[in-house]
Structure formats: C-alpha cells, structure tokens
Amino acid sequence: MTPTHDPAAIGLNAVGLEVTYPGRTRALDRVDLAIAPARKLAILGANGAGKSTLLLTLAGGLKPQAGSVWLDGAEVVHNRQGLARLRRRVGLVLQDPDDQLFAATVAEDVSFGPLNMGLDAAEARARTSEALAALNITALAGRPTHMLSFGQRKRVAIAGLMAMRPGFLLLDEPTAGLDPSGVDDLMRLLDGVAASGMAVVVATHDMDLAYGWADRIAVFGDGRIACDGPPDTVFQDHDLLRRLGLRPPMLGRLAMALAARGMIDPTRPLPRRLDDLLGALTSQTGTDQPPG
Numbered sequence: 001m002t003p004t005h006d007p008a009a010i011g012l013n014a015v016g017l018e019v020t021y022p023g024r025t026r027a028l029d030r031v032d033l034a035i036a037p038a039r040k041l042a043i044l045g046a047n048g049a050g051k052s053t054l055l056l057t058l059a060g061g062l063k064p065q066a067g068s069v070w071l072d073g074a075e076v077v078h079n080r081q082g083l084a085r086l087r088r089r090v091g092l093v094l095q096d097p098d099d100q101l102f103a104a105t106v107a108e109d110v111s112f113g114p115l116n117m118g119l120d121a122a123e124a125r126a127r128t129s130e131a132l133a134a135l136n137i138t139a140l141a142g143r144p145t146h147m148l149s150f151g152q153r154k155r156v157a158i159a160g161l162m163a164m165r166p167g168f169l170l171l172d173e174p175t176a177g178l179d180p181s182g183v184d185d186l187m188r189l190l191d192g193v194a195a196s197g198m199a200v201v202v203a204t205h206d207m208d209l210a211y212g213w214a215d216r217i218a219v220f221g222d223g224r225i226a227c228d229g230p231p232d233t234v235f236q237d238h239d240l241l242r243r244l245g246l247r248p249p250m251l252g253r254l255a256m257a258l259a260a261r262g263m264i265d266p267t268r269p270l271p272r273r274l275d276d277l278l279g280a281l282t283s284q285t286g287t288d289q290p291p292g
C-alpha cells in the first residue's frame, strides 16, 4: 500500500503499521502518520482505539508485525543499535508514572536517563536541575518517589524524559489525574517544549484540551486513523466523531453555531480558545464588550 506521506521526510513517521496482540484482533491496522519537528499533535480516540499501542510502537517498545517506523529519513531497525538510536530521539511518557519511576529519589530518577546516555555527571546534574525547574518540582529533588502524590509522580516521569532532550516527546494521557492548574501548567510547558523545536505528541480523550492546544489532530477508531488535520477542520465532522464515540469540543460547537448565525466571521478559521472567541465576537459586533 502507498503511504500517505514521504517516510523519508525529516521527522518521525509511521508507515503501514500493523500490530496484533496475541489472541486478539488488530490494535493497529495499516497506520500512516507523519510527525514533523516542533509540531503539537493530539491523538484522539475512544478507549481501546489503539492510541497507546501506536505510541509504544513509535517509541520502539513494540515491534509491528508489518509496516515500519522511520526516524529522520532512516527506517528503524529493531536491533540493539537501531532501538538505541530511536530511544535517544524519542521519549515516551507512560500513562501510569509508576510504570516509569524506579530510582530511590526524584533527582536520581530524573538523572538516570542522561547518565545512561553516557553524559558525564556534571552535564547530567545540569540537565536534571533544568528539567526539575521546568516541571516546578525542584523542591522535591531529594524526596523518595514512592512518597509523592500521583500528580507529582507524573511530573517526575515527564522531567525524566525531558532531561534526555529527545527530539520527539510522546505523552500517553498526560493530564489524567492532574488538577486543573496542573493541566494548565503542563500544557503551557508543552507549548514551550514545542517552541524549542521538539515535536510533542499527546494521546488523550479530552476533546476540549486537544482543540485548544494542538496544531494538528489525528482521530483514531478501531486501530485506524479516521481523520488527520487541523483542529478546526477535524472537529467539524461531528458525525464521524460521534460514530467513533467522541464528543465534539464545547468551544468548537459554540464557535460553529456563532459562525453559522453570522455572529463571528464565518470566513475566518474558527476560534479555538475562549479569549479568541471573545475577540472574534467583539470585532464582529464592533463593540468592546461581547453580547452578554
């Protein structure tokens, strides 16, 4: 089958991936996906759609029965050297931080990746401090990981990957279990990470979060990518989303309804954040205050 994109393009590319777990039907069914540097991609899908399997396969944790993963122009070979090259460039933050953390203290856990990459102790320390500061957990550096809250352990797991400075950061349900300010902090952090040139891929069920944050969305259903594009176009296909067990985002629905009534400019891209929507209402009505 011809892939929908050039596998040799710079970035992380999935080409015709097929994964079947022992004794069950396919979790990935000929999946093509292109992840370019510095992009913010959300992968959406109902429970069991195949999101975690895709991330695991992209990070080299699962070998597909067919198809391949390409990294910056070269096909990933599933041997020691090929997987080491992939893991230096692609970091996967698992859904459950307890599957990831193992060292006695936070600082030891975060520095494990840099040390394991062969960096010297001073560089590993510097990267650890930087990652702890970015995740706002410097104060936890000396604490045992098993004595932290779930949200704190999640931040430590993300810091551990960030300290390795991968080119592609994949996060499986990163906001699950975080409080609202933790979600805001994390998404702001991921904005900064993408602005620094890293590609950030987030698998989530949270439509509203994906709609406001991502610059591209791939929607998964039954192991296949059902649609892939900019958020404001993907979310206009309400029938498809409902068929896949997903609910269109509230802000997107509101923006579409206002555009259909001419209350915001229907020729412009749909606003994706509340501030943008209020701005669009203000400029359309020509008043400083949107209609109350």
Ligand SMILES: Nc1ncnc2c1ncn2[C@@H]1O[C@H](COP(=O)(O)OP(=O)(O)OP(=O)(O)O)[C@@H](O)[C@H]1O
Pocket: 021, 022, 024, 026, 027, 045, 046, 047, 048, 049, 050, 051, 052, 053, 054
């Ligand atoms: N280790 C495994 N062994 C057998 N089947 C599995 C295994 N892991 C996942 N599956 C199955 O593969 C399919 C895809 O699962 P996956 O975890 O990739 O979906 P998901 O979209 O991440 O789901 P969720 O949103 O619930 O995390 C599901 O039908 C699931 O039951």
